[in-house]
Amino acid sequence: MAGKSTEELRKIFTQFASKEGDPSQLSQSELKELIQKEFPDLPKASSTIDVIFKEMDKNNDGEISFEEFEAVIRNIKG
Numbered sequence: 001m002a003g004k005s006t007e008e009l010r011k012i013f014t015q016f017a018s019k020e021g022d023p024s025q026l027s028q029s030e031l032k033e034l035i036q037k038e039f040p041d042l043p044k045a046s047s048t049i050d051v052i053f054k055e056m057d058k059n060n061d062g063e064i065s066f067e068e069f070e071a072v073i074r075n076i077k078g
């Protein structure tokens with residue numbers, strides 16, 4: 001994910017978030033697909049995806065907004 005701008009992150013987010021349900025929110029399966037395709041250097045085990053999902057979902061509504069997504073991705077990137 002190194003070097004990805006906010007604009008690039010938003011493009012990736014929108015591409016995966018629009019696959020099912022709310023097009024402005026990532027479901028857990030959308031997040032999983034996004035990480036597997038765009039951030040393959042992150043751990044891929046589904047248990048880890050669960051942990052990342054819970055970490056991202058700050059308002060606990062069961063979906064990930066772009067703001068929630070970006071905050072964690074930036075954090076992982078360091």
Ligand SMILES: [Ca+2]
Pocket residue numbers: 016017018019020021022023024025026027030
């Ligand atoms: Ca969605």
Ligand SMILES: [Ca+2]
Pocket residue numbers: 056057058059060061062063064065068
């Ligand atoms: Ca949320």
